[in-house]
Amino acid sequence: MQFNRRWKFGWGRFSEVDLFTDRHESNAETLSQAIRAAASEEPDADGSVLFGQLKGTVVGLRYYSGVVNQGEMVGLVRQPQNPYDRNAVMVANIYGNQVGHIKKELAAAMAYIMDNNLAKVEGVVFSGTKNTYTMPVMLSFWGKEESKNSVLEQMSRRGYKLNTEGGKLKGDNQQWYNSQDARAFSSKKGVTTALTADELKNAFDNLFEGLMESKDGEKEAAVSVATPLLLHQKQALSWMCARENKAALPPFWEKRGELYYNTLTCFSAKELPERVRGGILADDMGLGKTLTVIALILTNFHKGKPLPVEKCVEKVSPIKAKTTSQMALTLEGSSSAVGAGVSGTSSGSNLTQEEVICVDEPHAVKAADKSEKSKSKEKMKATKRKPSKEGSVLFEDLDFAAALSGSTSGTGSKKKKTDKKSSLTQIAESSITESPDDLKARTTLIICPLSVLSNWLDQFEQHMDPNVKLNVYLYYGPERNRSKKFLSSQDVVITTYNVLSSDFGNKSPLHGISWLRVVLDEGHIIRNPNAQMSKAVLDLKAQRRWILSGTPIQNSVRDLWMLVAFLGLKPFDTREWWNRVIQRPVTQGDRAGLQHLQTLVKCITLRRTKNSEVNGRPLVSLPEKKVYVEQVELSQPEREEYELARTEGKNTIGRYVAEGTVLRNYADVLAILMRLRQHCCHPDLLAKMSSDLGAAATPAELRERLIEKLRLVLASGSDEECSVCLDSVRLPVITHCAHVYCRPCIAQVISTSGQEVAHCPLCRGEIKTSELVEFPQEEMEEENITKPERWRTSSKVQALMGNLLRLRSKDSSIKCLVVSQFTRFLTILETPLREHGFSFVRLDGTMTQKKRTQVIQEFQSSAADSPTIMLLSLKAGGVGLNLTAASHVFLMDPAWNPATEEQCIDRCHRLGQKRKVVVTKFIVKDSVEENMVKIQRKKQDLMEKAFGSTNTDRKTSRIDDIVALMEL
DNA sequence: ACCGCCGGGTGCC
DNA sequence: ACCGCCGGGTGCC
Incomplete structure (x- = not known):
């Protein structure tokens, strides 16, 4: 059975409520936010306690198709609109298939509690799953401590006594509970000791580390990728192709006889569970995630074949010329906004005709036996020979050809049946069978923050073979082409999160297209499930889904849900199962829960850091970086x-x-x-x-x-x-x-x-x-x-100017970043810079994208008269920014969050940096700044405290912060 | 449901 | 018999 991504149907109201009560708390970027977060006393599912348990009955089994296994968790959903009983409580299995209802008397008691959010009721079916008519269910009531008595009283008034001593139930039903609910019982006996906050923090920090171990070997990119991939990029490409093509079982699924069984939820299904085709590429920035994705797009089209691209040749046999809507790097209506890096348009237009050729050799080169041929010119020659080898028909595979022409071949319906049949007998490692409909999808949609938009365009330009035309459309700007037909005929569509969410709900063409692939760049920015753009992202239809992120987890297991949900990792894309199986166990220190989380992350993530090694050698060697603190009096x-x-x-x-x-x-x-x-x-x-x-x-x-x-x-x-x-x-x-x-x-x-x-x-x-x-x-x-009447200096300005002048006299080619959180400070700094004849540019959050691109280009230029200083507002631009022309960084004022400073430094200390990087942090002696630095150092501890602890603790540490800052 | 419940058929033993 | 008893029909909420 096919479930589409909107399968949350039955839970509509349910998941809304759930999403809202379980509100995300964002990573505290500033103390201001931190305090705000603490100030808002939000209901928190993590902090809920078990009120008690009750054996209930599920009735009406014969009317529904949903089945459950021994020990399987079930969802309980209120159905206030039920025509027979407005107290109705529906029981559904993990895939959302209805199993039955809670017996009406019990439902009447539960309805009030559920409707008023006094408790969250969760069910586990521990026996009688084969029954035809009814079966028992163990109900657990969870909620806030203060609601406990009210819930117990409500239930007992209706004649239901909750067993508040978990251990007691154990005797008879030793085997029924599953791992996560087991905690409630076993903790009493001390079978497992809960994780301490330290252990948890440590485990969490390492969650995304060490995911490097040999994944799937290496893979060469398609020849249309002009830039040779580095070893680790080939490994990433191989892993990504495998994740897209191989029908391996998702985490926690195993085959048991004819059935597929989920070991966490105990759900089983006849069909192969829908695989997550995609994952999280969480490499450190600078390791070439963008290039890897470009390589993926070109290398892994349908059935593991390379993307058929248009190759520009001057002489062409007219018979073969197959002119479709051809535009290279289409930029309708938005060219003004981007400017840089998209001049590719011209190369196609001066050619009279174009030929569609599959320029790629059959993929999958495991060994590095062909490293010599990797120069693009050579490759082009090789591919010219290719067609003869493959026969005169360019696309011999019918489905493949059909996919390209957009028409379904006549064998369609027949094929579907055989597909379905074969999927039943499929073994786990076989590759994915794509239906003819699936094969139609052509386009990869890339969503990124505005700040890295131009980077994507540059990179396409830079890494594509210049003789190959890839249809890349920038879906941005007021004149953007909203035609679904047009968009879905592109190879790549690039847009921003903001455009996506502003289109969302407004007959968005992006939401009406079946994408081959959706790539979320800087995917961690969609970690708040309440944000409009998160919703917009979840509503996209795609066969394959990727999240790129340099910082996949900020500080909480909550942040992961959005990522898991986007990837469609069932059943965790529904909040309830995520909460029950992962989030609550983990935050309550359950080892098994943490283990599950680790397994889950490991399965879907590839992460290498700047310090990772392959075969004992670092992935990339970056020049040394030194950080100095300069005290200012x-x-x-x-x-x-x-x-x-x-x-x-x-x-x-x-x-x-x-x-x-x-x-x-x-x-x-x-x-x-x-x-x-x-x-x-x-x-x-x-x-x-x-x-x-x-x-x-x-x-x-x-x-x-x-x-x-x-x-x-x-x-x-x-x-x-x-x-x-x-x-x-x-x-x-x-x-x-x-x-x-x-x-x-x-x-x-x-x-x-x-x-x-x-x-x-x-x-x-x-x-x-x-x-x-x-x-x-x-x-x-x-x-x-407002400009101050007359300019005056300050000690910090003096300190900076001293440094800059000294540097210039030593080596006038050195470029510097001067960073402040206060844009007005940057303005103040302009005066002395001008006075001393420095050539500088400025980049801050208020500038338009066009202006930013221009400024970055100017600064990055190696021309003799190019600016040597960039005044940079700390948060401007976000992470993708490449400012490797600079090798000195002056941080004018300390940030609350040291990670923000790190990010800023990394804009020049990244791949492509040739010089030693020197960072100077100005700190005013005996001031709030010094205390901020102390707090920065303490930040690790604070995070530890904040993690998995109560709101009260967090509040306390924030108040402590303030007290420390003011030296009270 | 190998139940409970309903309601029609039935009626000494 | 305005009952009891029998046995068929029936059955979530």
Whole structure:
């Protein structure tokens, strides 16, 4: 039976509720976010406790086809619309097939509890699975501690007594429980000891490490890939092709007789479980994920054959010329936005005719026996001979040919039957059988953040054989071609997460196409399942799915769900099974659960780091990197101003700490910290502030205060992130609970809530459209043009300039990145740079993509007059950015999250860097900055504490942070 | 369901 | 017999 990806049908309401209550908590990028996250007391499935258990009865088995095995978990779904009983509770197996109903009396008792979210009820069928009419089910009630008594009482009122002592039930039914539910029992006996937070943290850190062991040998790329692959890239290609082609059983499935059996959920099926064709390529950045994917696209079309590409030749026999809609690197309507790297259009247009030739040799070269032939010219010659070898028919395989022409061959229906039959007898390692429909899919859809869009285009350009035409369409910009027919005739369509999610729900052509392959670049950015773009991504139809990510896991098992769901790793693409089998066991320290998670990740992930080795040699050798901290002493007047601000802030925060209201006043706390950090950089960074922090008496006053906070966020130039779209805030508004969002984003949250009052995504406070406060437009413009009357220097500016001048006199060819979180600081720095005759460019979050590309190109240029300095805002651009022209990095101010700094450094310390990399971090002596650095160092410990611990612990450590920062 | 329940057929032993 | 008993029909929610 085929299940499509929308199989969550029956759970519609169920999974909505589930998704919402189990809200994702994003990795704390800034302390601000960290505090917000702690402030919002969200219901957390991880922290739920077992109330008790109850034997119930499933009835009506004969009316439904869903079957269950001994020990199999089942889902319980309320059916309030059931015409016979509005208390109905449906029972379904893991694949969503209905098994029966809970007996009505029991259902009546459960309905209230389920509808009011007092408990989550989970079922395991431990015996009687062969019964025709009814069977027993063990029901476990999970929920928040405070609901426990209410649930027990509700049930007992209806005559149902929950067994609250897990151990007692054990005697009779020793064998019924499965591994994960076993924990509830065995823990009592001490059979397994729970993992400590340390062990868990450690295991989690290593989850994505050591996944390197020889996967599937090596594979040469198709000849149309002009760049020779490095050894590790060939290994990745081989692994990826295998993941796409081989019908190996997914993790936790094994064959038992005629059936396929899932060892975790105890589900079994007659058919081969649908395989995950794809996975996570989690190589460190700089290892060439992009090239590997390009190679995959060209090398592994249907049935393991290379993508048939158009080859440009000047002389052509007219009979063979098969002109389809031909455009090379189509860029309709968006060329202006990209500019760089897409000039490929021209090469095709000056040729009169084109011939379609399958330029590729039969793939799969395991040994490295043909390394000499890898120069592209040579390859082209070789392939010219190819057709004769393969016969005069270019595509002898009918299905293959049909796939290309887009028409289904007459054998279609017949073929389908045999396919189905053969799939039953298939052995695990055979390759996947593709139906004629499957073979029609041609296009790979690549979704990436805007910042790396141009990189993809460059890389296609760079790595493709210039004589080969690949149809690459950039689906971006207002003029984008929305024709499904057109898009699905491309070889590659590239778009951004934002375009995808803005199209989503708006008769999106991207969602109407059956893609051959969908590739999510920087896939970790879809880790929040509530985000619109995550939903948009899940709704895509594709045969093969890939996630590229340099940082697959931030700090939580939650983050993984989205990835697993996108890959369609059943049954975990449904939240309930993920929670029951993986998330809850793992977060509660269950060893078996962790083991399962490790197995799962291992099966679908390939990850190599810069330090990985193949055959004892490092994958890539990067030049040395040295990090220096340069202490900066404030001048006397600066110090005085700083101390003044610090004392004032210390008093305020000290009061909050004493009152225990730190988290309630985090906006103020943040403001104080922000001002101190600004003092450390430059006095002109400080926005003129009203220091009135008292309670607002009138609405007008409240409004004024909110605007003040918003001003603070904006004026600092620190790239604030909107928690809804996860992008930089555009059209900022601030809620009454003092959280900043894009106006369209929060407006949508409110409108989709369907209620008069919605809840703030960050703190769950009530929000109304009428109460959103916007930044006054005039002030916004004024803010932008505000220039200090006369420029002045600061100690930090001096420190930087000293370094830059010294460097220039030593070697004028050295290029530098000057990085700050405050874009206004970058502006301040422009003046002395100009004065000293430095040629510089600037890259920050406010720039358009076109401008960015241009700036990067200028900077990367090796021309004599090219800029030697780039002023870079810490978060601008995101990860894909390649700034290898720079070999010196100056970090002007410390970031809350050391990973952000690392990422920034890695933009020049990456593949292609020829020089030694020197990083200088400026830290003001005896200041909040020094304390921030200490906290950075402590970050590992904090993460440990935060992981798998209660919200209270996390809160405590955040308050501790603040106390430490202020030296209270 | 190798049950319970319903409702029609039936009615000394 | 306005009962009991028998045995067939029937059966989730």
